[in-house]
Amino acid sequence: MGISAYLTEDLHSLPETGTMSFLDEFGGHTMVGRLRLVMMCRPGVAGWSSGNGSWHKMGYHHHPDFETAQRQHEVLVRCLQAAGIQTTFLTPAEGLSMDAVYTHDASFMTDFGAIIMRMTKPCRQTEPQYHRRFYERHQIPVIGEIQPPGTAEAGDLVWLGQKTLLVGRGYRTNTEGIHQLRDLLSPKGIEIIVAPLSHGAGPDFCLHLMSLISLLDEHTALVDSPLLAVQTLELLKKRAMNLIEMDEAERNTLGCNVLALDERHLVAMEENHCTNRRLREAGFELHTFPASEIGINGGGGPTCLTRPLLRS
Numbered sequence: 001m002g003i004s005a006y007l008t009e010d011l012h013s014l015p016e017t018g019t020m021s022f023l024d025e026f027g028g029h030t031m032v033g034r035l036r037l038v039m040m041c042r043p044g045v046a047g048w049s050s051g052n053g054s055w056h057k058m059g060y061h062h063h064p065d066f067e068t069a070q071r072q073h074e075v076l077v078r079c080l081q082a083a084g085i086q087t088t089f090l091t092p093a094e095g096l097s098m099d100a101v102y103t104h105d106a107s108f109m110t111d112f113g114a115i116i117m118r119m120t121k122p123c124r125q126t127e128p129q130y131h132r133r134f135y136e137r138h139q140i141p142v143i144g145e146i147q148p149p150g151t152a153e154a155g156d157l158v159w160l161g162q163k164t165l166l167v168g169r170g171y172r173t174n175t176e177g178i179h180q181l182r183d184l185l186s187p188k189g190i191e192i193i194v195a196p197l198s199h200g201a202g203p204d205f206c207l208h209l210m211s212l213i214s215l216l217d218e219h220t221a222l223v224d225s226p227l228l229a230v231q232t233l234e235l236l237k238k239r240a241m242n243l244i245e246m247d248e249a250e251r252n253t254l255g256c257n258v259l260a261l262d263e264r265h266l267v268a269m270e271e272n273h274c275t276n277r278r279l280r281e282a283g284f285e286l287h288t289f290p291a292s293e294i295g296i297n298g299g300g301g302p303t304c305l306t307r308p309l310l311r312s
Contacts, residue, residue: 029159
């Protein structure tokens with residue numbers, strides 16, 4: 001059944017405050033298992049409504065349009081809820097930048113509990129503690145936190161299997177951050193494989209591993225292979241992954257950034273017509289949402305806008 005068939009007016013979301021017993025369930029060492037629960041942050045909570053004057057320093061393409069961003073974010077929320085995915089939302093806090101809307105990056109969920117990341121961009125360094133407070137309020141264990149001089153962002157972390165985590169080494173996740181991740185997860189039987197990232201547009205622009213690869217099912221990945229390291233491509237091929245190339249003309253509109261709801265259904269940005277056509281031709285069922293403001297302007301797609309808390 002296609003994602004569009006799920007769409008109803010009977011939407012549901014989880015309360016934003018209080019201790020929630022259903023959060024006793026969390027985790028999922030997979031990028032493609034059925035998505036059941038996500039944390040999100042609405043644009044207004046992230047300060048998009050305040051006319052933030054630092055957007056150009058943060059790498060946004062143009063002055064943000066709050067009303068458009070809010071509408072587009074709500075379309076994504078409704079899509080997730082209509083697919084049966086529970087959504088919970090971060091509440092307002094002081095010191096958050098507009099990038100807080102990209103909730104994927106500041107923490108990482110495992111079967112053992114959350115890991116609090118340490119962000120590289122100065123404007124985002126308050127976000128990890130914001131996530132920590134969320135987990136503590138909802139009684140989700142925190143198993144560790146990346147400490148200086150380490151940096152690590154969850155956009156660089158891709159589960160290749162239940163016991164294998166691919167970690168991008170670039171400007172957002174450094175070698176010390178990877179060492180700390182290994183210290184936290186290796187005793188729990190998790191193998192960490194390092195994926196070197198390219199210079200790209202430089203340290204002032206975010207190039208996460210998940211900007212270059214999105215797993216679609218256990219054996220298929222959407223990739224931007226010209227920007228992936230040879231050893232990463234060889235690793236994927238060694239694991240018998242079927243690689244679908246994104247359309248290079250859609251690199252600047254984040255064509256490689258798609259969110260798997262399960263092993264057949266995907267959410268993608270509607271602007272990437274060519275890449276989306278390739279995904280449909282490969283047999284995946286897509287639901288798209290408009291993302292000119294909430295996604296493309298700020299450099300974050302549907303994976304960035306969601307922090308999965310439970311997959312199974």
